[in-house]
Amino acid sequence: MDQRPPARTPRRAGTAVLLLSLALLAPACTAGTGGVEGRPGASGLRDPYFPKLGNGGYDVTHYGLTLDVDPDGQTLRGTAEITARATQDLSSFNLDLVGMTVESATVEGRPAAVNRAGGELTLRPDAEVESRLHRGRTFRTVVRYSGSPRTITDSDDSEEGWLRTADGSVALGEPTGSMAWFPGNNHPSDKASYDVSVTVPEGLTAVSNGVLAGPPRTAGGRTTFRWHTAEPMASYLATLAVGRFGTRTTTMAGGIKVFTAVDPESAKASARTVARVPEVVAWEAEHFGPYPFSATGAIVERKGDAGYALETQNRPFFPGPPSIGLLVHEMAHQWFGDSVTPESWRDMWLNEGLATYAEWLWEEEKEDTPAQDSFDEAYEDDANWAFPPADPPSAADISEQPVYGRGAMVIHKIREAVDDDEEFFALLAGWTKAHRHGNASTKDFTAYVEKATGQDLTELWDDWLYGRSRPAADG
Incomplete structure (x- = not known):
């Protein structure tokens, strides 16, 4: 994350259902037929600075999040579907999740035991399912959770996770914040594609990563926005901004979709810089290689809605109108940080x-x-x-x-x-x-x-x- 205007100074950095789904890739092999007995996946990846972030034993390839957001009450409910591959024989595995109330869980459609310890959510499947959770295989998990996503204060006193804005909220994840609003394998080393469907009160817009998968749909006073991110993305780069935005969609050379969402309070002051997004992307592609994604753009909130800019994948987040230097910086992250x-x-x-x-x-x-x-x-x-x-x-x-x-x-x-x-x-x-x-x-x-x-x-x-x-x- 970056808080850099005007000088070159560093930035810092209801019910939901989670389906953890992994396609069966290898023949079944159970302990009863001579297979290796499963063991728990690690509860952290021993990152040098955040040893409890991430989890061992599986590799996520896709998150599908279906969320219902109440901006007034700052509550969240929804469904998340995750596809992953087991990297060891598993008897249990962990997801990273802070706050929220976990109501139930199933693995491969069968009830699973659930334990909470701080930000660690441990799921233990029943014996029949466990017998199939071998390395290279897949399993489906459904976790029901609900509540108010937390704002997380980092060790450098910056805030991330779920932040309340003047007219809604924004979710920012560097380095730990994504586990405030969805369970997952929250470490940069495990990247995945995403589908995010978000329902909000009519009149508000929900902006996430990637491209819109069809037009918004309104029914019963609520509107649903569906976002698709085809290329792998680290969880800290996932975002969700809910509020009143002026939006614009165009296409630049190469078929790259450009989607910008700007808070009306910031529209006039940011118009010139935001209009230069295609120019900056094209210039950086000349220097750093082809643009690595199918979409680009920007999210511009009001000043004070967050304390820093962040290179959220496909469309960086800015807390107020950005300078051209800050836009260049965050767009360069699409190569350096987001793709690599x-x-x-x-x-x-x-x-x-x-x-x-x-x-x-x-x-x-x-x-x-x-x-x-x-x-x-x-x-x-x-x-x-x-x-x-x-x-x-x-x-x-x-x-x-x-x-x-x-x-x-x-x-x-x-x-x-x-x-x-x-x-x-x-x-x-x-x-x-x-x-x-x-x-x-x-x-x-x-x-x-x-x-x-x-x-x-x-x-x-x-x-x-x-x-x-x-x-x-x-x-």
């Missing part, structure tokens, strides 16, 4: 350093400010030297300035090492192609750069990426 998603939260600088460098490139090409000038400014800023960008000291620091400014300096040093802009931009486009719609770590990136350049860049990584002191500017 960090393997863990320690790899956050790959998102922010590259998106910040996109701003420097825009200023260089569009505003006659050389990227070297931006580098020099960042180099002189003491805040960028608080810690190495690839090794923040705590979860509270993953969205602090070194991850942005010093991360961008690393990219500039790579550009200097390449010493040929055509080769440099080919390197960036190659990176986004190599990991398109996947996950990547810092080690993946450094290995890729060294292979692409044919250089040993150990000194560069030691000084600029991992070093704890400020190296010479020309080092």
Whole structure:
């Protein structure tokens, strides 16, 4: 998430039914016929900063969320359908969910035992279903839950999860907030496609990721909006904004759908920048490779509705009219963060350093400010030297300035090492192609750069990426 106007400063970052459904891919093998006995899926993926986020034992491939939202009461009810693949023989598995009241659960249509412990929802299927939950197989789970989604305060005091706005609500998920409004495997390493159907009072609009799957339908004073995200998406990038929006749908070159939703209070001040979304996307595609999604756009709320912008997939969220620099930054995340998603939260600088460098490139090409000038400014800023960008000291620091400014300096040093802009931009486009719609770590990136350049860049990584002191500017 980003709170960046005007300077280059870091941002931070009823009843519902959940169907967890995985297509049977391998022959059944039960303990009674010589199979391996199942074991519980891990209750966390041991992320360096959020060890309890995510769950082991399965891999989600699709979420289908059908939600009913009451903006006045700030309550939520609905249905979520999830398709996934078991990655081990399972006796039980976990979903991440905070708050809400869980009413019941079934696995493959049969009742399952449910336990709650903080943000962990543990489901244990009955013996007959468990005998089929082997690695590579699928299972269907239905979880009924209801209540008021929570606002989550992060360790850096920013707020995420479910945020009340002037005329509705917005759901923001970086790094933990998606588990406030739907159960799931809440870690960047497990990406999935999404279908989100949202019913709200007539007169309000519900905006999520992807493209509209047909026109809105109104009946009985309530309107349903259906959104489809075909490409894999990390749960922290899922969003839902409910309120009164002026919306516009167009199509840019390549058939990419452009959908913008702007709060009327922000419409005049944001009109010029929002109109440049296709221009920014096209410019970034020239530098970073083909745009990785079938839709783009923006959600612009009122000032004060949130404390930061966020690169929600397909259409970034802005808390008030964005500057062109902020739009460039969040759109660059569609390549760096959304398509190529960090393997863990320690790899956050790959998102922010590259998106910040996109701003420097825009200023260089569009505003006659050389990227070297931006580098020099960042180099002189003491805040960028608080810690190495690839090794923040705590979860509270993953969205602090070194991850942005010093991360961008690393990219500039790579550009200097390449010493040929055509080769440099080919390197960036190659990176986004190599990991398109996947996950990547810092080690993946450094290995890729060294292979692409044919250089040993150990000194560069030691000084600029991992070093704890400020190296010479020309080092």
